[in-house]
Amino acid sequence: MTPTQRRLLVGVTLAALSLALGLAVAVSLFLTSSRTVVLVGHDTVVRPTLTPDAVVQTGPLLPDLRFRDVGPLGVTLALGKTEVGSIEELVERYALIAADPTAPIDKVQDVVVDMAVSAALRGLAVGLLPGVVFLLLGQRRRGELVRGLRTRQGVLALVLVLALVLLLWQPWEREEQTQEDGADWQTLAELVGPDVRLPAEVRDIEVRAGPVATQSKRLVLSAVDTYDKSKEFYSTAAEAAAGLVEEGLRTPGDDETVALLVSDRHDNIGMDRVARAIGEAAGASVVLDAGDDTSTGQPWEAFSLDSLDGTFEDWERFGVAGNHDHGDFVGAYLADLGWTMLDGEVVDAPWGGTLLGVDDPRSSGLGSWRDESGLSFAEVGVRLADEACAAAEDGERVSTVLVHDANLGREALARGCVDLVLGGHTHVQSGPDAVEGEDGATGYTWTNGTTGGAAYAIALGSKPRRDAEVSLVTYAEGRPIGLQWVRLRTDGTWQVGEWAPITPAAAVTPDP
Numbered sequence: 098m099t100p101t102q103r104r105l106l107v108g109v110t111l112a113a114l115s116l117a118l119g120l121a122v123a124v125s126l127f128l129t130s131s132r133t134v135v136l137v138g139h140d141t142v143v144r145p146t147l148t149p150d151a152v153v154q155t156g157p158l159l160p161d162l163r164f165r166d167v168g169p170l171g172v173t174l175a176l177g178k179t180e181v182g183s184i185e186e187l188v189e190r191y192a193l194i195a196a197d198p199t200a201p202i203d204k205v206q207d208v209v210v211d212m213a214v215s216a217a218l219r220g221l222a223v224g225l226l227p228g229v230v231f232l233l234l235g236q237r238r239r240g241e242l243v244r245g246l247r248t249r250q251g252v253l254a255l256v257l258v259l260a261l262v263l264l265l266w267q268p269w270e271r272e273e274q275t276q277e278d279g280a281d282w283q284t285l286a287e288l289v290g291p292d293v294r295l296p297a298e299v300r301d302i303e304v305r306a307g308p309v310a311t312q313s314k315r316l317v318l319s320a321v322d323t324y325d326k327s328k329e330f331y332s333t334a335a336e337a338a339a340g341l342v343e344e345g346l347r348t349p350g351d352d353e354t355v356a357l358l359v360s361d362r363h364d365n366i367g368m369d370r371v372a373r374a375i376g377e378a379a380g381a382s383v384v385l386d387a388g389d390d391t392s393t394g395q396p397w398e399a400f401s402l403d404s405l406d407g408t409f410e411d412w413e414r415f416g417v418a419g420n421h422d423h424g425d426f427v428g429a430y431l432a433d434l435g436w437t438m439l440d441g442e443v444v445d446a447p448w449g450g451t452l453l454g455v456d457d458p459r460s461s462g463l464g465s466w467r468d469e470s471g472l473s474f475a476e477v478g479v480r481l482a483d484e485a486c487a488a489a490e491d492g493e494r495v496s497t498v499l500v501h502d503a504n505l506g507r508e509a510l511a512r513g514c515v516d517l518v519l520g521g522h523t524h525v526q527s528g529p530d531a532v533e534g535e536d537g538a539t540g541y542t543w544t545n546g547t548t549g550g551a552a553y554a555i556a557l558g559s560k561p562r563r564d565a566e567v568s569l570v571t572y573a574e575g576r577p578i579g580l581q582w583v584r585l586r587t588d589g590t591w592q593v594g595e596w597a598p599i600t601p602a603a604a605v606t607p608d609p
Contacts, residue, residue, distance in 0.1 A: 111228050119224020127216035132208050133177075135399040136201055140177040143208050145170055151205075161305040163282055172209060179397050200366070200403035281305070330560045331367040334585055338374035347581055347596040349380045349571060354448035357412075358545050358568040360387035360501070360521025363421070365549030365561065366404035368585075372548060372567050373408050375583050379569045383447050384409045386436075387521040387545060388419025388457060388501035394427050402427065406434040413447040415439060418456040419501035419522065428456060439499060441481065443488045450496030450575030453485055453515070457501040457522075474505065482508035489514045496576050503528075503542045513538025516601035517577040519570065521545045526566055526582050529599050539602040543568065543580050550587070561587055576601060 131144045146152075148171040153162040155176050234242070245251045282303040342348060349355045357376035362368065376384070390405060391398040406414075414436045418428045432438045439454030446452040458477045472480070485495045486509070495515045498506040503520030510518055513534025521544060528543035545568045550561020564584050571579040582594040 111231055114227050115224040118227065119220040121220075122223040123216045123220025126219055127213055130212050130216060132212060134204065134208055135396050136174065136204060137176070137400050138397040139179045140396075142175040142177065143205060143212075144173045144175070145209050145212060146173055147171070163303040163305070165301065165303065170209065172205060174205070200407040201400065203407055204403055326560070327367055330589060331371055334371045334589060335374040337591065338371060339378050341375065341378050341583065341591060341593055344591060345593045345595065346375075346379055346583065347569070347571070347579070348378075350573070352573055353578070354383065354572045355379050355381040356383040356385050356448070356570045356572065357381040358385045358387060358519055358521075358543075358570060359548040360545045361389040361419070361524055361547035361551055362401065362405065362549040363389060363392050363547070363551040364398055364401040365551065365565070366401055368549055368561065368565050369404050369408040371565070371585060375567055376412075376569070379581075379583075381412075381569060383413040383415070385497075385499050385519060385570070386414070386416030386431075387499060387519060388417050389421045389521065390419070390431075391422055391427055394418075394421065394423035396426055398427075399430060402430050402434070406431065406436070410435075415444075415446075415452060415454070415499060417454045417499055417501055420457045420459040422456075441484060443484060443493070443495060446496065446572075446575075448496070448572035448575060450516075450572065451488065451493055452497050452499060453481065453488070453495045454499035455481055455505070457505070474502075478505045478508045481505060482512050482514060485509040486512050486514040496572070497570070503544050506542065507532075510534055510540040510542060513540065515540050517570070517599070518542045519545070519568075521547070524551060524563070526568075526584075526594075529580050529597050531599075537602070539600070541577070541599045541601060543570075545582070546584065550585070560589075561585065563587065564592075571596075 127145060128147065131142050133140055133142050135141065136143075149166050149168060150171045151164040151167045152171070152173045153164075153176065154173065155161055246255065282305055284301055284303050286300040355376075357372065357379070359372055386405070390401055415438075416428075416431055416436050417439050422428070428438045437444065438456075439452065441453075441455040443451050443453045455477065458472060458474050481498065481500075485498065488495050495509075496517065498509055498515050498518045500506055500518065500520050502522040503518050505520070506515065506518030509515045510532040511534055513536055517529075517540060520542075523544055524547040526544060526546040529541040530543075532540050532542060534540060546564065546566030548565055548567055550563050550565030552562040564586050566582055566584045569581045569583065570577055571581075577599060579596050579598045581596040584592040584594070586592065
């Protein structure tokens with residue numbers, strides 16, 4: 098064998114060894130790895146598996162669920178800590194999320210892909226070790242090692258290496274059989290019996306039968322009923338929204354931009370696809386979120402934010418936190434998902450004008466203005482007006498102020514520095530109300546109802562607890578020119594308000 102052939106053989110052998118080692122390490126790391134994320138309101142441990150099934154371990158009081166043939170790889174989801182008032186409330190939450198599971202499914206897929214990429218990179222790093230060691234040793238050292246393997250010390254070293262691998266692997270360890278291992282899986286159709294009508298898409302979902310799971314049959318039936326009613330109500334509403342143009346829904350002209358205003362969702366993810374359908378029918382391409390997406394602002398409510406983000410992921414997205422979005426979780430979570438969360442600074446808007454907004458100072462208990470704490474609601478309103486008027490003095494009048502409570506923009510309107518203030522908070526629609534400011538300036542205020550159809554801070558249910566509402570804001574040449582509300586009644590019927598034109602005017606500068 099020539100020297101060239103020998104080097105080629107060594108290179109191929111090293112490459113094969115590196116590939117095999119890296120692949121083995123990557124697969125091992127992937128299958129033994131786990132991630133903890135917030136899913137369906139729980140701290141959830143996600144573990145990939147080689148079986149093509151998704152298993153949801155719900156805990157000791159509810160039956161586990163299994164979804165067959167979800168993809169080339171499977172996953173185990175171990176649900177952990179959450180905040181809930183009762184088991185019945187928890188089951189109802191599961192049913193409502195299941196009625197539109199796109200957001201949690203996408204989140205799990207993203208987590209599994211991220212775990213696979215991480216394991217692959219680590220496997221690649223380990224796979225490179227043979228080549229690195231080969232090059233570092235050099236030809237002389239490699240020869241000494243090969244010759245050393247033929248000695249008793251070399252054989253002893255090889256035995257010790259194999260023993261080390263065996264001790265790390267410990268193939269003799271056997272896991273103790275648990276109660277879960279002895280339980281049988283059965284489909285929902287088998288569990289509830291032939292006398293109960295199930296939606297076709299849930300009949301083949303499997304539950305782990307056992308003593309506790311059997312006692313939970315009533316809860317399963319309740320969940321299926323809530324799922325069926327919720328999916329039917331909101332899916333029907335979303336389909337019907339496409340025909341709202343015939344009911345008076347205005348569509349934009351060639352040079353106009355429409356923004357969809359949502360507020361006070363309070364975790365009602367069922368309304369998200371309905372709001373999107375209304376926006377699409379009206380030609381909207383921007384979503385403005387006036388806050389109160391949650392009821393408490395806690396991490397367990399991430400399912401609501403995931404749904405909102407997944408629904409509008411291809412739109413321009415702006416938002417503020419409401420008074421029920423306590424703390425900084427909601428704003429930080431949406432910002433990580435790509436939302437522009439307004440923080441008291443003027444930003445460029447997709448309609449060609451500018452946009453200003455700030456979180457409700459009551460949401461965190463800090464009353465913070467950027468980095469300053471201890472400010473009241475009124476003081477934050479003054480600071481907001483200062484920012485708007487500074488922009489107006491620079492020749493860039495703010496076209497829209499987005500806040501949770503429209504009262505936060507009163508001072509900016511009184512000074513004549515903004516065209517329009519948008520808010521929510523009261524769960525009752527009002528406006529457009531013209532406000533005459535200084536030097537003849539005119540601005541408007543508009544309050545959206547509750548997009549989640551919430552009664553107080555609660556909106557979860559198989560249908561809205563009160564009329565659910567969104568608003569549509571039309572812009573032309575960077576300025577707002579009209580508004581319209583659309584309302585879904587609790588009986589599934591629609592109300593479409595008349596499009597209300599507005600004519601905001603900047604202050605008139607006296608002629609010297």
